[in-house]
Amino acid sequence: xxxxxxxxxxxxxxxxxxxxxxxxxxxxxxxxxxxxxxxxxxxxxxxxxxxxxxxxxxxxxxxxxxxxxxxxxxxxxxxxxxxxxxxxxxxxxxxxxxxxxxxxxxxxxxxxxxxxxxxxxxxxxxxxxxxxxxxxxxxxxxxxxxxxxxxxxxxxxxxxxxxxxxxxxxxxxxxxxxxxxxxxxxxxxxxxxxxxxxxxxxxxxxxxxxxxxxxxxxxxxxxxxxxxxxxxxxxxxxxxxxxxxxxxxxxxxxxxxxxxxxxxxxxxxxxxxxxxxxxxxxxxxxxxxxxxxxxxxxxxxxxxxxxxx
Ligand SMILES: Nc1ncnc2c1ncn2[C@@H]1O[C@H](COP(=O)(O)OP(=O)(O)OP(=O)(O)O)[C@@H](O)[C@H]1O
Numbered sequence: 376x377x378x379x380x381x382x383x384x385x386x387x388x389x390x391x392x393x394x395x396x397x398x399x400x401x402x403x404x405x406x407x408x409x410x411x412x413x414x415x416x417x418x419x420x421x422x423x424x425x426x427x428x429x430x431x432x433x434x435x436x437x438x439x440x441x442x443x444x445x446x447x448x449x450x451x452x453x454x455x456x457x458x459x460x461x462x463x464x465x466x467x468x469x470x471x472x473x474x475x476x477x478x479x480x481x482x483x484x485x486x487x488x489x490x491x492x493x494x495x496x497x498x499x500x501x502x503x504x505x506x507x508x509x510x511x512x513x514x515x516x517x518x519x520x521x522x523x524x525x526x527x528x529x530x531x532x533x534x535x536x537x538x539x540x541x542x543x544x545x546x547x548x549x550x551x552x553x554x555x556x557x558x559x560x561x562x563x564x565x566x567x568x569x570x571x572x573x574x575x576x577x578x579x580x581x582x583x584x585x586x587x588x589x590x591x592x593x594x595x596x597x598x599x600x601x602x603x604x605x606x607x608x609x610x611x612x613x614x615x616x617x618x619x620x621x622x623x624x625x626x627x628x629x630x631x632x633x634x635x636x637x638x639x640x641x642x643x644x645x646x647x648x649x650x651x652x653x654x655x656x657x658x659x660x661x662x663x664x665x666x667x668x669x670x671x672x673x674x675x676x677x678x679x680x681x682x683x684x
Contacts, residue, residue, distance in 0.1 A: 376407050377433040377491055379459070382421045382446060383414045387439030387464045388478075389541050395463040395480065399438045402484040418446055418660075419511050425450045432456060434679060436487060440464015444518060445658035448676055452500055452516040457677040459487040465542065466587035466659055469518040472597045473498060474682030483680075490679020497674035497683065498597045501581045503657065505667035516676075517657035518597065520585035521669055523643055524559065524576035524607070525615065528552045528653040534661060553616075558609030560649025564642040565604055573649040575615060575632075576607035579641060579669045583625075586659075590625030592635055598683040600673050601637045608632040609649070640670040 381403065383396025396414070404410055411432065413424040425435060429450060436459035437447035444460050444467075451458040461483040462470030473496055476482040503515040522530075533548035558573035578585075580592035580603040592603045607618060610632060621627035628635060644666040645652050655662040 384439040444469040459679040472582035486680025496681030507664040519582040521657035522578040523655040557650040560646035573609040589622040593625040
C-alpha cells in the first residue's frame with residue numbers, strides 16, 4: 376500500500392472532470408492505496424495543499440488536462456516525489472509526450488501501478504525565472520512548450536472571457552487577436568548570443584506538440600536534455616493563417632520566416648522595436664509577463680509508467 380496524493384479538477388475535459396476524478400479515485404483505492412485528496416476550489420489552492428503535504432506522499436497523481444499535469448510538475452520538479460498523470464483533459468500534450476494513455480482511466484491507473492513497481496521515465500523540464508511570474512509558484516516549470524507570441528495573446532484573451540466556453544472561446548479569441556496583431560519587438564539572449572528582432576511567434580519547446588496537438592517543434596523530445604527556441608519573424612495576416620494551418624503537421628518548419636534552434640538557456644525581453652509581447656503561457660497556463668529566462672532542467676521529474684522514447 377502506498378500513500379498517494381490526488382488532485383482532480385471538476386472543470387477539466389469540458390466539465391467531465393468531476394466524474395473522471397471520482398472514477399480515478401475509485402480505481403486507485405481498489406488497488407489498496409491510501410489516498411490523500413488534495414483537490415481544492417482552484418489550481419493555486421490545490422497546489423498549496425499538495426505542497427503542504429508533499430513529504431507524507433509516495434507519489435502525487437493528477438487527473439485532468441495539461442493544466443493539471445502542469446500543476447503536478449510544480450510540486451514534483453527537482454524533488455524525489457514521482458508524478459502520476461491520468462490524462463482526461465481537452466488538451467493532454469504532456470501526457471502524450473510521455474507516451475501515456477488518454478481518456479482511459481483503467482489504462483492510466485495500470486501505468487501508475489507499473490510506475491510504483493519501478494517502471495518510470497525521467498523527463499526534462501523547462502525552468503522559468505522572472506520577476507513577474509504568477510503566484511504561487513516561482514520559478515515555474517513546464518513540460519511541453521512556453522510561448523509568448525501571437526498564440527499567447529489568443530490564450531490570454533481566451534482566459535479573460537467567460538463566454539463562450541471550451542474550444543469555441545479560442546476561436547473567438549483568434550478572431551479578435553489576429554486582426555489587431557502588430558509584430559512584437561523582442562531581444563533574445565540564447566546561450567551567449569544576443570539579438571533583437573520583430574516576431575510573430577516566440578516559443579521555447581521541451582516537447583514537440585502544444586495547444587492540444589499542434590506540432591510546433593518536430594525534433595523536440597522531452598528526454599533529450601535540450602530545449603528548442605522557435606521564432607517566426609514578422610508576418611502579415613495571410614502568412615499567419617498559412618503558418619497556423621501548417622502547425623497541424625509540423626510542415627511550417629520549411630517556412631523561410633521560421634527558425635528553430637537548440638538552446639540550454641534563453642532570455643526573452645521586450646524591445647521597443649515592435650509591439651509589447653503578450654504574457655507568456657506554458658502548458659496552456661498563464662506564466663506571467665516578460666522578461667523571462669528559460670533554462671533546461673534535465674531529468675527533473677519522474678513520471679510513473681511513462682515512456683521516455
Ligand atoms: N478546482 C480546480 N482545480 C484545479 N484547476 C482548476 C480548478 N478549477 C478550475 N481550474 C482550472 O482549469 C483549467 C483547465 O484544467 P485542465 O488543463 O486540467 O483541463 P482541460 O480540459 O485540458 O482544460 P482547457 O481546455 O481549459 O485547457 C486550469 O487552467 C485551471 O486553472
